[in-house]
Amino acid sequence: MGTIHPYEELYNDLAAMTEGEIFTSEAAVMKVSMPFEGLSVWRRVLVPLDLSFAEFHEVLQILFGWQNSHLHEFYVFNQTETIEPQPYHSPYHVTGDYRPVLNIVMAQELMSDSKEVDQAIGKTTVLSDVIPKYTVLKYVYDFGDNWVHEIVVEKFLKDEPVKSPVCLDGEGDAPPEDCGGELGFHEFLAIMEDRSHPEHDSMKQWAAGQLYRGFDGDWVNYRLGKM
Numbered sequence: 543m544g545t546i547h548p549y550e551e552l553y554n555d556l557a558a559m560t561e562g563e564i565f566t567s568e569a570a571v572m573k574v575s576m577p578f579e580g581l582s583v584w585r586r587v588l589v590p591l592d593l594s595f596a597e598f599h600e601v602l603q604i605l606f607g608w609q610n611s612h613l614h615e616f617y618v619f620n621q622t623e624t625i626e627p628q629p630y631h632s633p634y635h636v637t638g639d640y641r642p643v644l645n646i647v648m649a650q651e652l653m654s655d656s657k658e659v660d661q662a663i664g665k666t667t668v669l670s671d672v673i674p675k676y677t678v679l680k681y682v683y684d685f686g687d688n689w690v691h692e693i694v695v696e697k698f699l700k701d702e703p704v705k706s707p708v709c710l711d712g713e714g715d716a717p718p719e720d721c722g723g724e725l726g727f728h729e730f731l732a733i734m735e736d737r738s739h740p741e742h743d744s745m746k747q748w749a750a751g752q753l754y755r756g757f758d759g760d761w762v763n764y765r766l767g768k769m
Contacts (some may be wrong), residue, residue, distance in 0.1 A: 568592070569704040571697040572607060572671055574605060574681070576716065577690060578635065578724055583714035585762075586696075589707050591673055595646045595664035601707045602681055602691060606716035606767045612684035616646035619678040634658075636680050637692055643676065665720070674698040687723045706769065709762045718754035741757070 564720045568591045575584040589598065595616055603610050617633060619640035628635040634642045645661045647653055653661050672679070677695035682688065717727040733745045755761075 570695050574691050574693050576734045585712040586710045591670040595667050614683045617642050617675050617680040618644040621678045707766045715756040718749050718752040
């Protein structure tokens with residue numbers, strides 16, 4: 543029996559559901575990971591490359607259950623060149639120690655005077671401006687909690703473009719908003735998993751107020767379909 547590729551099966555299922563061709567734009571399969579110590583939190587997503595980075599930001603918000611309450615930015619890395627390892631909280635840190643080449647921000651007023659990397663604006667920069675030349679990206683959401691998402695392009699679908707983003711797979715629940723970064727997230731998980739903890743009930747109530755929910759691929763794809 544041959545190897546089954548889940549996303550190829552999904553393409554076939556979607557085509558059958560729509561009774562026709564679902565492809566309208568070139569696309570890429572990307573794995574987006576939050577590099578937490580001791581945890582596996584990632585999503586695999588099929589993304590049309592005609593999306594702007596502002597629209598891609600919306601996709602990532604849905605994939606990880608964020609509420610779009612904070613600033614964000616992207617970094618693009620040259621996967622053929624490396625630099626000296628950077629501290630984890632440095633914007634230039636990424637697994638593989640690749641050289642950063644582009645910083646994509648939300649608006650003109652958020653551009654810095656730094657000359658270390660080129661800068662661009664999310665609304666006017668399209669994924670196809672970057673991919674497939676570069677295949678390693680980084681998305682940072684909430685500069686206080688510093689939620690880092692490392693993005694690796696796994697497959698470029700030159701002849702199989704798609705109509706809208708689709709979450710193909712995933713693992714692990716992302717953090718709730720404003721829980722205090724990675725250390726706060728680990729503390730949150732420990733309290734939520736311990737029903738005897740004196741703060742369990744209040745933490746559960748707080749999480750509900752943050753609209754926190756575990757990873758549900760069907761719910762994610764429903765929301766992606768509404769974009």
